[in-house]
Amino acid sequence: MDGSGKVLGASVRRKDALEKVTGAVRYVDDIVYPGAWHGGTVRTHAPGGVVEQIEFDPSIDWSQYVVVTAADVPGDNLIRLIDPDQPALVDRVFRHAAEPVVLLAHADRLALARGLAGVRLVEAANPHPVFDIDPALEAVHPICPANVYRDYRMVKGDPAAGEADAEVLFEGRFETGAQEHVYIEPQGMIAHVDADGVLVIEGSMQCPFYVLDTLLGLTARSSDRLRIVHRTTGGGFGGKEEYPSHIAAHAALLTLKAGGRPVRLIYDRAEDMLATPKRHPSRSIVRLGAKRDGTLTLIDFDFAIDGGAYATLSPVVLSRGLIHAPGPYRCEHVRVRGRAVATNHPPNGAFRGFGAPQAIFAMEVALDGLAGDLGIPPLELRRRNMLCPGDVSAPGQRMDASMDFHRVLDEALERSDYLRRREDFSRWNIDNQSVKKGIGLATFYHGAGFTGGGEVYLASRAAVRANALGQVEILASSSEMGQGSSTTLCQIVAQALELPIERVTQAAVDTHAVLNSGPTVASRTCMVVGRILEDAARELRARLVSAAGLPDNGYSAQAFTDACARYTAAHGELRVESRYEPPPDVNWDDKTFRGSPYASYAWACYIAEVEIDLRTWEVNLTDFTAVQEIGKVVNPVIAAGQVEGGVVQALGYALMEKVVWGEGGAMANNRFTNYIIPTSADTPPIRVFFQEQPGGSGPAGAKGLGELPMDGPAPAIVNAINFALGTDIHAIPVLPEDVMLALEAVGTSGIQGARGRQGATR
Amino acid sequence: MMQMAFSLNGRRVDGEFDPAQRLLDFLRIERGLTGTKEGCGEGECGACAVLIDGTLVNSCLVLLGQVQGRVLLSIEGIATDDPLLESFASSGATQCGICTPGMVIAARALLDRIPDPTLDQVREALAGNLCRCTGYTRIYDAVLNASAMALPAAAPPVGAGGSA
Numbered sequence: 035m036d037g038s039g040k041v042l043g044a045s046v047r048r049k050d051a052l053e054k055v056t057g058a059v060r061y062v063d064d065i066v067y068p069g070a071w072h073g074g075t076v077r078t079h080a081p082g083g084v085v086e087q088i089e090f091d092p093s094i095d096w097s098q099y100v101v102v103t104a105a106d107v108p109g110d111n112l113i114r115l116i117d118p119d120q121p122a123l124v125d126r127v128f129r130h131a132a133e134p135v136v137l138l139a140h141a142d143r144l145a146l147a148r149g150l151a152g153v154r155l156v157e158a159a160n161p162h163p164v165f166d167i168d169p170a171l172e173a174v175h176p177i178c179p180a181n182v183y184r185d186y187r188m189v190k191g192d193p194a195a196g197e198a199d200a201e202v203l204f205e206g207r208f209e210t211g212a213q214e215h216v217y218i219e220p221q222g223m224i225a226h227v228d229a230d231g232v233l234v235i236e237g238s239m240q241c242p243f244y245v246l247d248t249l250l251g252l253t254a255r256s257s258d259r260l261r262i263v264h265r266t267t268g269g270g271f272g273g274k275e276e277y278p279s280h281i282a283a284h285a286a287l288l289t290l291k292a293g294g295r296p297v298r299l300i301y302d303r304a305e306d307m308l309a310t311p312k313r314h315p316s317r318s319i320v321r322l323g324a325k326r327d328g329t330l331t332l333i334d335f336d337f338a339i340d341g342g343a344y345a346t347l348s349p350v351v352l353s354r355g356l357i358h359a360p361g362p363y364r365c366e367h368v369r370v371r372g373r374a375v376a377t378n379h380p381p382n383g384a385f386r387g388f389g390a391p392q393a394i395f396a397m398e399v400a401l402d403g404l405a406g407d408l409g410i411p412p413l414e415l416r417r418r419n420m421l422c423p424g425d426v427s428a429p430g431q432r433m434d435a436s437m438d439f440h441r442v443l444d445e446a447l448e449r450s451d452y453l454r455r456r457e458d459f460s461r462w463n464i465d466n467q468s469v470k471k472g473i474g475l476a477t478f479y480h481g482a483g484f485t486g487g488g489e490v491y492l493a494s495r496a497a498v499r500a501n502a503l504g505q506v507e508i509l510a511s512s513s514e515m516g517q518g519s520s521t522t523l524c525q526i527v528a529q530a531l532e533l534p535i536e537r538v539t540q541a542a543v544d545t546h547a548v549l550n551s552g553p554t555v556a557s558r559t560c561m562v563v564g565r566i567l568e569d570a571a572r573e574l575r576a577r578l579v580s581a582a583g584l585p586d587n588g589y590s591a592q593a594f595t596d597a598c599a600r601y602t603a604a605h606g607e608l609r610v611e612s613r614y615e616p617p618p619d620v621n622w623d624d625k626t627f628r629g630s631p632y633a634s635y636a637w638a639c640y641i642a643e644v645e646i647d648l649r650t651w652e653v654n655l656t657d658f659t660a661v662q663e664i665g666k667v668v669n670p671v672i673a674a675g676q677v678e679g680g681v682v683q684a685l686g687y688a689l690m691e692k693v694v695w696g697e698g699g700a701m702a703n704n705r706f707t708n709y710i711i712p713t714s715a716d717t718p719p720i721r722v723f724f725q726e727q728p729g730g731s732g733p734a735g736a737k738g739l740g741e742l743p744m745d746g747p748a749p750a751i752v753n754a755i756n757f758a759l760g761t762d763i764h765a766i767p768v769l770p771e772d773v774m775l776a777l778e779a780v781g782t783s784g785i786q787g788a789r790g791r792q793g794a795t796r
Numbered sequence: 797m798m799q800m801a802f803s804l805n806g807r808r809v810d811g812e813f814d815p816a817q818r819l820l821d822f823l824r825i826e827r828g829l830t831g832t833k834e835g836c837g838e839g840e841c842g843a844c845a846v847l848i849d850g851t852l853v854n855s856c857l858v859l860l861g862q863v864q865g866r867v868l869l870s871i872e873g874i875a876t877d878d879p880l881l882e883s884f885a886s887s888g889a890t891q892c893g894i895c896t897p898g899m900v901i902a903a904r905a906l907l908d909r910i911p912d913p914t915l916d917q918v919r920e921a922l923a924g925n926l927c928r929c930t931g932y933t934r935i936y937d938a939v940l941n942a943s944a945m946a947l948p949a950a951a952p953p954v955g956a957g958g959s960a
Contacts, residue, residue, distance in 0.1 A: 053893075054896050057870075057896070060830060063830075063833075064824075066828070216926075219892065220834075267892065516891035671887075671934075675888050675891060675929070705836065706835075706841055707840055714932040
């Protein structure tokens with residue numbers, strides 16, 4: 035039909051655009067339940083220990099409050115995720131500060147605040163807290179066995195031979211800090227028991243079925259008496275993957291004890307930043323061996339992430355980081371060891387990129403270090419080693435003929451005018467002693483979907499249904515949080531049905547109404563769930579052709595409606611369910627980390643330009659070029675928005691966002707006043723370009739995109755700084771004081787050397 | 797309680813109100829105007845931005861008693877044909893949407909003051925409003941496009957950070 039041939043690939047407007055722009059759409063805090071009570075949480079302060087007593091201020095009339103402790107949990111006091119180690123409420127023993135112990139609810143918000151201040155926890159503090167990775171690995175007073183949640187190894191070839199073959203050996207230690215998500219909508223849930231006795235929990239979240247899983251065990255209810263409803267979610271970035279299960283559990287316990295009355299548990303910003311997970315801090319020790327011509331002979335990578343006090347998602351964050359650590363490079367001999375380490379920080383968790391940004395930072399900055407040692411430009415070192423069709427990646431995956439990484443690099447060089455800018459900046463830096471300029475690049479890939487057999491384990495399902503009026507609805511748990519998935523999924527289905535986009539909507543995500551299409555994470559929604567929905571839509575169309583006289587193709591929207599009317603009159607509801615089918619070539623051994631961990635990779639080259647003011651040590655990002663190959667661009671405006679937003683989030687990661695830990699090991703700068711994220715005044719032009727190569731495993735060859743832009747900016751920026759100053763900065767965030775210290779470390783030679791050591795041969 | 801009179805979104809409000817409550821709470825809880833959002837409660841994020849006598853303020857830092865006799869505009873009072881609404885929607889300037897009402901208000905304050913702003917003026921005018929999704933680029937486009945829509949004789953808008 036006219037126009038519909040371009041639904042997939044067109045910049046159709048977001049379905050939720052107007053209701054968001056006018057402020058009409060309701061987020062959880064905007065939902066009104068008359069008579070609802072307000073809930074709050076009393077938390078530990080010590081870095082682990084024992085809650086010996088809970089003291090209630092005798093001047094407060096506690097009969098006016100609902101008070102919940104661990105003793106009120108009807109089922110398992112457990113947040114279900116990977117390891118069964120984390121309680122929903124502390125029952126005596128705890129592992130970190132900001133752990134929930136007592137829940138209160140009251141009709142009045144001020145009275146609630148008085149109540150929260152009137153509960154005192156008598157804590158016997160853990161005398162031996164540990165807050166950093168290397169001391170934790172000594173495991174003198176372990177939190178879990180050896181203080182290691184997981185210890186994985188990935189080996190290719192013979193690392194000893196790779197070391198023997200090396201003519202130059204680079205070794206460096208790299209660190210990345212914690213990062214707070216800073217979704218602008220704080221987390222929150224509202225719970226109540228409805229007239230049918232169903233416990234309903236609604237709120238801001240990415241993964242309604244994760245919440246359901248925890249609540250099933252916690253409440254000992256069956257799924258027909260428990261309903262989780264996703265409400266418009268004001269940003270997630272991974273931060274609303276696992277923690278909403280806690281808030282939902284707490285809201286549920288409060289409403290159950292309050293006789294089913296609605297209870298609102300909406301965090302303010304300070305509580306949100308104090309209590310919810312951060313991006314895992316990491317440290318990497320990277321050893322790279324190469325021939326004099328730059329051919330890599332060895333990648334030896336010791337990667338460790340700070341998981342905090344409970345395992346939560348650390349095992350899978352670790353595996354993604356480990357697999358991405360050696361990067362998209364050809365090297366016969368690779369060894370990566372990865373450990374997720376226990377500390378007394380609140381658990382760190384899912385955050386856009388999921389372990390990959392930490393590892394890619396280390397590898398990409400290490401490559402520039404190796405280039406310096408070799409006297410080869412960083413660009414040439416990458417060109418020599420980038421994966422090409424037929425090459426085998428570090429985990430053992432053979433690259434097929436569809437990939438063309440060099441084309442991505444070439445476009446980035448051209449769009450950024452990299453070579454000329456680099457020469458210009460080298461000259462500038464000789465002549466200018468107050469402002470230095472730098473340009474740096476990073477080349478990387480990101481595998482989309484769950485790692486290895488994860489998608490098979492998830493066995494996601496989704497459905498498409500059409501009514502007699504020819505209106506089509508998507509039934510999936512994939513949750514809109516700003517990324518545009520409720521629009522792109524509709525585009526995919528509209529394309530498969532040859533319908534205009536207006537005909538297709540996504541049903542509200544509600545565990546009583548939709549199928550479990552898996553969590554909204556891992557850059558998997560468009561690629562994996564989109565493919566399932568495309569299959570379902572094609573089957574629905576085939577049924578209309580075979581059973582209701584729909585022409586094979588070239589039909590009008592009216593003809594589709596007529597066929598739907600005929601079908602439903604004759605057969606009843608027209609609804610087709612589909613499930614995930616693994617691509618034939620994904621084989622993965624999660625014991626040995628060998629095989630093909632991901633069905634598809636997005637490939638990228640990012641180039642950053644910086645200016646550093648040597649009077650203030652301030653680094654300004656002045657230009658950014660992002661070129662990526664993502665298979666098929668389903669919606670160009672939405673896709674570019676993902677990259678632009680991701681680059682700016684990563685700019686904050688690289689240059690601004692520093693989590694300061696308080697004495698108890700929880701975030702001390704837990705407010706926007708002193709945790710600084712980029713504003714419009716900090717954000718340079720970001721120039722985004724897409725390439726499309728066939729072969730992605732999603733609809734029309736699409737691949738995952740959402741996390742990719744978090745991976746590359748930090749190393750590109752740090753490489754640009756090191757080029758400008760001749761420094762060896764190996765850690766982020768790079769604050770002005772870090773620039774100052776790095777310059778002191780290299781002495782004045784670094785500045786006056788001007789071009790940076792890698793510039794020497796270019 | 798205090799006897800108060802002021803204008804809210806073009807209508808006169810008269811009555812007895814608690815002057816010590818935050819303007820943000822008055823709008824959201826007493827008036828049900830939930831388009832104004834609370835992002836931080838300390839004046840850093842701009843999600844609660846409103847105009848008082850045309851001046852951009854964060855309503856979490858204003859007590860209701862301070863608006864006596866003033867003219868208030870919240871997102872709900874933006875004209876339905878304000879080019880900013882169409883422009884934000886069509887430019888990809890909203891993603892999760894939680895910052896968007898505040899951004900629109902900040903953009904309205906700018907365009908009322910400078911109908912034809914430069915990119916740098918847009919960047920500065922929005923610097924008090926945090927967005928974590930868009931990277932701001934498309935918000936610049938939206939404001940510049942809206943400016944051009946309101947000024948039909950003006951030159952076509954120039955995008956802030958083109959993309960392919």
